[in-house]
Amino acid sequence: MRLLEIEDLSVSIGSKQVLKNFNLRINKGETHALFGPNGTGKTTLLNVIAGIPRYTVDGGRIIFKGQDVTHMSMDERARLGIGMAFQRPPAIRGLRLKDLIKIINPGADASSILKKMDFEAFAERDVNRGFSGGEVKRSEMVQLLAQQPDFVMLDEPDSGVDLENIKLIGEAINTLTQKDQRPSYRTKSGVIITHFGHILEYMKADRAHVMLGGSIVCSGNPGEILAQIKRSGYEGCAGCSTCPV
Amino acid sequence: MQHVSGIEDKAKAAHGKKAAFGTDVDLESFESEIREHEAVKSAEDLPSEVKKAALDVGVKLDDESAGAYVQMDQTPVVASSMFEGVEIMDIASALKKYDFLKDYYWKLVAPDADKYTADVAEAAPSGYFVRARKGTKTVFPIKSCLYLGSTNFNQRVHNIVIAEEGSELHMITGCTTPSHVQRGLHLGISEFFIQKNAKVSFTMIHSWGKEVEVRPRTGIVMEEGSSLSNNYILLKPVKTLQTFPTARLVGRGAVASFNSVIYSSMGNIDIGSNVFLDAPETSAESISRVVSVGGEVIARGRMTGRVPGARAHLECVGLLLSDKGRIYSIPELDGQSRDLDMSHEAAVGRISEEELEYLMSRGLTSEQATSVIVRGFLDVEIKGLPEDLKQEIKNITQREDLKGAS
Numbered sequence: 001m002r003l004l005e006i007e008d009l010s011v012s013i014g015s016k017q018v019l020k021n022f023n024l025r026i027n028k029g030e031t032h033a034l035f036g037p038n039g040t041g042k043t044t045l046l047n048v049i050a051g052i053p054r055y056t057v058d059g060g061r062i063i064f065k066g067q068d069v070t071h072m073s074m075d076e077r078a079r080l081g082i083g084m085a086f087q088r089p090p091a092i093r094g095l096r097l098k099d100l101i102k103i104i105n106p107g108a109d110a111s112s113i114l115k116k117m118d119f120e121a122f123a124e125r126d127v128n129r130g131f132s133g134g135e136v137k138r139s140e141m142v143q144l145l146a147q148q149p150d151f152v153m154l155d156e157p158d159s160g161v162d163l164e165n166i167k168l169i170g171e172a173i174n175t176l177t178q179k180d181q182r183p184s185y186r187t188k189s190g191v192i193i194t195h196f197g198h199i200l201e202y203m204k205a206d207r208a209h210v211m212l213g214g215s216i217v218c219s220g221n222p223g224e225i226l227a228q229i230k231r232s233g234y235e236g237c238a239g240c241s242t243c244p245v
Numbered sequence: 246m247q248h249v250s251g252i253e254d255k256a257k258a259a260h261g262k263k264a265a266f267g268t269d270v271d272l273e274s275f276e277s278e279i280r281e282h283e284a285v286k287s288a289e290d291l292p293s294e295v296k297k298a299a300l301d302v303g304v305k306l307d308d309e310s311a312g313a314y315v316q317m318d319q320t321p322v323v324a325s326s327m328f329e330g331v332e333i334m335d336i337a338s339a340l341k342k343y344d345f346l347k348d349y350y351w352k353l354v355a356p357d358a359d360k361y362t363a364d365v366a367e368a369a370p371s372g373y374f375v376r377a378r379k380g381t382k383t384v385f386p387i388k389s390c391l392y393l394g395s396t397n398f399n400q401r402v403h404n405i406v407i408a409e410e411g412s413e414l415h416m417i418t419g420c421t422t423p424s425h426v427q428r429g430l431h432l433g434i435s436e437f438f439i440q441k442n443a444k445v446s447f448t449m450i451h452s453w454g455k456e457v458e459v460r461p462r463t464g465i466v467m468e469e470g471s472s473l474s475n476n477y478i479l480l481k482p483v484k485t486l487q488t489f490p491t492a493r494l495v496g497r498g499a500v501a502s503f504n505s506v507i508y509s510s511m512g513n514i515d516i517g518s519n520v521f522l523d524a525p526e527t528s529a530e531s532i533s534r535v536v537s538v539g540g541e542v543i544a545r546g547r548m549t550g551r552v553p554g555a556r557a558h559l560e561c562v563g564l565l566l567s568d569k570g571r572i573y574s575i576p577e578l579d580g581q582s583r584d585l586d587m588s589h590e591a592a593v594g595r596i597s598e599e600e601l602e603y604l605m606s607r608g609l610t611s612e613q614a615t616s617v618i619v620r621g622f623l624d625v626e627i628k629g630l631p632e633d634l635k636q637e638i639k640n641i642t643q644r645e646d647l648k649g650a651s
Contacts (some may be wrong), residue, residue, distance in 0.1 A: 050606050078608035088608075090599045094621025103617065104607045127623070147607055169273075 002063075003028045004049070005187045009060035011041075011048050020214040022060070026151070028185030031177045031204060033222050034193045035236050036211035042193045043087060043212075046153045050084045051077045064151065083149025083176075085140035087156045087193075097139060098123040101146045108146040116175075117142050117168060124130045133160025141172040152176045154192040158199035170202025176212040179204045187245055197226045210237040256366035257554060259357035262538040267515045267544070270458045272364055275399035275430040281370075282394075284319040287325065291315060294423055296418065300392040300617035301452040302419025303478075303638070306388055311415070314373040314389035314601045318398055321371065330381030331372070333415070334401055346374070349405055353464025353491075361432045363461040366403045372403040372434070377412035377443070380385025385633070386415035386446075393422045393429045393457070400435035402433040408443035408471075418444075420459075421452045428456035435463045441496065442470040452481040457510065459486040469496030469524070475628055477505040478638065479514065482540075487515040489545060494527040494555075503531040504625050509540045509570060517545025517575070522555035529556075535563040536619055537570030547577040550585040564596060564622055566615075 003027040011019040014220040018041045026032055034042050048055050049062060061070045071075055092100075093207035097119075114120045117138045128136050139159050144152055157169050173179075178186040192205065200222055209224035210229070218225065218237040228237060263269050285291055288306035291299075291562035293318065301307055306313050311328035314321065321335035340346050356366035357576045373389060408414045420427060429630075431453070441444050453459060467473060479486065492501050503518040520529040531546045548557035576589040596618050604614035627635065 009287050052606075053601050061364050073611075074602060074605040075608055075614075084606050086603065092600055092603070092618065092621055094624035095617055100607070100617075102615075103609065142606060143374060236589055 003026045005063040006049075007061050007063070007137070009062065010058040011044060012056050013044070014055065015076060016056070018055075018214055019048070021199070022215055024209070024216065026189050026191065028189055029159065029183060030206045031085055031173075031190040033190065033200065034211055034233070035144060035208060035225065035229060040211045041213055041214040043155055046084060046155050046191070046193065049153060050082060051180060067154055069164060078147070078149070081150030082153070083143055083144050083147045083151065084132070084153045085157050087135070087159070089136060089140060090126040091131070093101060093129060095122055095127050097127050097142065100114065100127050100143065104143060105146045105148065110146070113142055114143045116145065117172060123221055126196040134162055134165050137169060139170055142211060148167040150188050152188070152190040156192065156193050156195065158194055158196065158239050167202050168200055170199055173199075173203040177204075202228065212238055252366050255355070255357040256363040256534040257390045259363035259401070261359060261608070262357070262360045262543045263485065264359040264361065264460070265398075266489060266543070267460070268485050268489075268513050270361075270460065270485065272360060272399065272430070272515050276397050277368065277401075277481065277496045279319045279396060282320040282322055284320070284322045288313045288315060288323050288633070290321065295390070295392055295394070298392060298584065299419055300424050302390070302421045302452045303417060303640070304388045304390045304419040306390070309385045309633070310385040310388045311385045312375075312387045313385070315392065316371065316373070316390070316402065317370050317392045317394050317572065318400055319368075321373070323461065328381070328383050328385075329381060330412075331370070331380040331387065331511075332376040332378070333375045333387065333637055336372045336405060337370045339405070340370060344407065345525040347406065349436060349438060351436075353438075353466055354434050354462045358462060362434060362462050364399070365403055365432050365434050368401040370403050371401065372405075373503045374405050375414070375416065376407040376408060377414040379409040380411045381409075382413035383415055386417045389416065389418045390596045391418065391420045391433070392432070393420070393431055394426060396426050397428050397430070399430040400430065402431070404433070404435040404598070406435070406445070406447070407438045408440060408445045410441045410443060413444045414442075414446075417448045417450070419450045422454045422457055422555050424454075427454040429454065429458075431457065431459045431461075435461065435467040437463070437473070438468045439465065439471040439473055441468045443468075444472045446474040446476070448476040448478070451486070452485070453483040456483045456484050458484050459488075459489070461488040463488065464491035465490065465492035465501075467494045467496060467499040467501060471496060473502065474627060475503045476638065477516070478506040479506070481513045483514065485513045488521050489517050490528070492521070493521040494525055494529065495523050497524045498526045499524060500527070503529075505533040506623050506625055507533070507535045507541045507542055507544075508623065509535065509537040513539040513541045515543040515545070517543075517547065517616050519547045520549070520557065522548065522557060523552060524552045525552050525554050527555050528560045532560045532625060534623055535561075535572050536623060537563065537565050539569040540551065541571045541573070542572045543575065544648060545575045545577070546589070548587055549579040549581065550587050551581045552582040553582050553584040553638075555588040556583070558587070559630045561591045561592075562622075563590075563593035565593060566596065566619070591595070
């Protein structure tokens with residue numbers, strides 16, 4: 001049932017250690033939320049799972065679908081079923097979004113995906129070029145809906161998105177993580193980084209974690225954890241015993 | 246004819262005169278003796294080798310053309326118009342037929358500009374004369390192919406294009422050698438007269454052999470309200486190539502746009518455009534995209550603004566995919582009046598890691614991602630072209646087996 005297992009992962013960038021003996025398990029069909037202040041290693045964690053090469057893994061391993069992917073290349077991981085919505089993705093000159101959809105998945109139904117994200121007007125545009133913050137997020141969801149990963153990582157998919165589109169993005173995440181199906185039928189999983197939790201009103205998260213200083217300090221029900229953060233801030237989570245890790 | 250002797254005198258005086266840019270070519274090492282080819286009735290009757298070579302440079306000699314011109318070495322073999330109001334002739338016949346042409350011949354390019362212009366001026370005229378009569382608007386492009394089919398041959402071409410008032414003219418010219426010809430020289434003079442409110446698009450695609458040297462010399466004059474979209478594509482290896490077309494925007498509101506797409510793997514390519522904005526409300530844009538996996542590319546761009554209110558923009562962007570290549574970008578802006586709006590953007594670099602990683606996170610291999618980025622980079626959005634021609638250009642830039650970083 002386990003899809004992703006991170007064991008004692010320590011990661012540094014240059015001489016700076018970002019993740020320290022990090023542990024996380026995500027089962028098939030589960031979606032987890034990650035909370036935590038800026039600079040605590042949330043994006044690093046997602047980037048390392050995706051396989052972005054500028055990080056050094058000092059110890060530990062990442063097991064995905066039973067395979068050790070710790071040192072696998074990015075594209076191999078993607079083909080194994082890992083997908084990522086970037087927080088600030090680059091623009092690609094001369095590559096039209098509709099062409100990228102076909103490259104990602106020649107069998108994808110591009111027009112229905114674009115329609116679902118109310119993004120048809122951007123099909124002929126260069127990927128992310130001149131897009132607003134919210135449009136970039138929808139572009140990411142369009143690409144992931146084409147890619148159909150088994151495990152989707154969402155790095156602040158709600159930042160810069162207006163209320164109307166937050167709902168669209170929440171629905172897309174529910175589709176990607178099969179929340180429209182009965183729990184026992186779900187095989188796809190996800191992890192989402194969010195600062196404000198608005199998006200959680202439109203999508204279903206099964207479990208949440210608070211990260212501080214490169215480790216998880218608290219885990220539990222997303223609603224309860226969010227309420228706790230609102231009450232006493234992230235630091236309050238460090239000494240909190242109401243949500244057992 | 247007095248003007249011809251004047252041209253010859255000037256040419257004589259410019260023997261051995263080196264060009265301002267580009268490596269020096271030894272003209273003596275090429276053969277100028279003309280081997281005649283037989284003219285054919287229509288493009289369909291051309292040897293299959295020529296048709297195939299033309300097709301490789303985007304020149305599909307079919308009914309969807311306003312006309313065709315094909316020159317093999319020094320011989321015009323096809324010159325036919327398929328559109329009323331458009332004239333296509335070989336330049337020698339045109340000079341005989343039209344006395345007025347003496348006012349156009351060698352008026353925008355000087356015969357004594359350098360040894361190459363001088364060499365063409367001394368040869369019997371060969372090339373095309375194209376004229377769109379007043380108000381004529383072509384739908385399909387005129388297609389021409391300049392075919393250098395003999396090894397070591399010095400191909401000398403002189404073209405004149407006149408777009409009369411209010412006309413619309415689209416041209417696509419492919420210059421090429423068959424695969425068995427590795428060494429040769431192509432000298433091409435082109436003079437464009439774009440008259441009041443005329444609209445011209447001119448797309449040139451070059452595909453040469455590895456020992457071919459190329460020296461086009463182009464002069465353009467643009468009158469009031471006219472527009473030009475000049476596009477140049479070079480994706481195959483060449484030994485040396487140097488060109489610096491000069492456009493003078495002399496009429497109010499004239500608009501010129503130069504786009505070039507270069508993929509360099511060897512040799513020395515020195516290319517750019519030189520635009521003079523000499524009338525109010527004129528504007529010009531020059532965009533070059535260079536991808537290099539080897540060889541040296543010098544990407545020039547010069548804009549001179551001489552009247553208030555002229556607008557100019559230069560963009561030279563280079564992608565260097567190998568240590569074996571060099572891209573030297575030289576954007577120049579020369580403002581000589583008040584109220585000018587002139588700008589440039591130049592960048593030379595490698596493929597962005599971030600872009601590569603982004604595409605790899607979607608499952609593309611490093612090679613696929615590189616290829617997608619390079620193709621995208623070369624996909625210049627060219628405004629003002631008919632859809633068919635846009636597609637033709639896209640097919641060429643996209644079909645090449647463009648290899649990634651080595």
